[in-house]
Amino acid sequence: MLNTFAPAATLVDGEALPGAQALETTAPPADLWVRGLSKRFDAAQPVLDGVAFQVKAGQRVALIGANGAGKSTLLRCCMHLIPPDGGEVRLFGTPLAGLDAPALRRLRSQVGFVFQKHNLVPRLSALSNVLHGALPRTPLAHAWFQGLAPAALRGEALGCLERVGLSHIALRRADKLSGGQSQRVAVARALMQRPRLIVADEPAASLDPVAGDEVMSLFSGLVKDEGLTMVFTSHDLAHAVKYADRVIALQRGRIVLDALSHEVNVAELRTLYA
Numbered sequence: 125m126l127n128t129f130a131p132a133a134t135l136v137d138g139e140a141l142p143g144a145q146a147l148e149t150t151a152p153p154a155d156l157w158v159r160g161l162s163k164r165f166d167a168a169q170p171v172l173d174g175v176a177f178q179v180k181a182g183q184r185v186a187l188i189g190a191n192g193a194g195k196s197t198l199l200r201c202c203m204h205l206i207p208p209d210g211g212e213v214r215l216f217g218t219p220l221a222g223l224d225a226p227a228l229r230r231l232r233s234q235v236g237f238v239f240q241k242h243n244l245v246p247r248l249s250a251l252s253n254v255l256h257g258a259l260p261r262t263p264l265a266h267a268w269f270q271g272l273a274p275a276a277l278r279g280e281a282l283g284c285l286e287r288v289g290l291s292h293i294a295l296r297r298a299d300k301l302s303g304g305q306s307q308r309v310a311v312a313r314a315l316m317q318r319p320r321l322i323v324a325d326e327p328a329a330s331l332d333p334v335a336g337d338e339v340m341s342l343f344s345g346l347v348k349d350e351g352l353t354m355v356f357t358s359h360d361l362a363h364a365v366k367y368a369d370r371v372i373a374l375q376r377g378r379i380v381l382d383a384l385s386h387e388v389n390v391a392e393l394r395t396l397y398a
């Protein structure tokens with residue numbers, strides 16, 4: 125089945141990936157560079173087994189694979205939110221291994237995270253939730269609340285809400301928002317961080333098909349317009365092909381497909397789940 129596709133060393137943007145030699149010669153540094161990543165939670169099958177890939181600045185990558193393939197674990201290990209057992213990760217050219225916690229936090233502050241569960245603070249307004257995106261660069265506690273935040277920050281947060289089409293409900297409590305609106309607020313909060321890289325774990329999974337499509341279209345469009353880099357996981361193969369420039373498929377912790385989106389189609393991708 126896997127032979128349907130090119131092997132993992134598929135040509136991507138004219139570069140041989142993910143062979144180690146090709147990775148060594150990349151310049152300027154990729155936003156995310158991963159080599160030989162492995163992770164095992166117990167004595168059983170490894171969850172990640174020698175994963176290697178890189179994501180260049182401005183590229184949008186969809187990570188696909190069946191339940192349990194290791195997608196979320198890969199994202200977490202890439203950000204050192206959980207420690208990998210082996211391999212190397214470089215974020216914006218900086219090796220993560222050996223960084224102390226403050227240095228790791230500083231580097232991660234350039235990464236905007238969006239998850240399936242948007243993790244908004246329910247009792248606070250949409251605007252206050254978006255302001256939270258500024259926390260890594262604004263240690264002032266009052267920047268958390270829309271009524272206390274400096275005018276410049278408030279204006280910026282409103283601008284982020286405007287970009288996701290929600291400035292008209294800026295003061296509505298997060299627990300009064302629909303699922304689609306909540307996820308758009310989460311996107312605005314990530315933008316407020318002024319990230320270079322967006323990491324999103326199934327950002328549309330909890331939404332109905334129409335809202336999911338709207339969120340992904342908006343999200344992917346904003347990322348493209350602002351020249352950001354994005355890695356997102358998805359079980360929606362149509363989304364993967366439509367909203368990413370490149371698709372990487374994981375199977376039992378290994379990359380089995382790495383191809384540009386226009387080179388694959390949904391029917392082919394579906395065979396990975398057989």
Ligand SMILES: Nc1ncnc2c1ncn2[C@@H]1O[C@H](COP(=O)(O)OP(=O)(O)OP(=O)(O)O)[C@@H](O)[C@H]1O
Pocket residue numbers: 165171189190191192193194195196197198
């Ligand atoms: N903290 C953990 N402790 C033990 N096992 C874990 C842990 N996190 C993940 N796993 C296991 O690792 C494997 C991969 O999980 P992961 O969540 O990365 O897969 P996934 O591809 O994101 O799956 P899904 O599409 O269902 O979200 C699964 O077998 C899961 O049970």
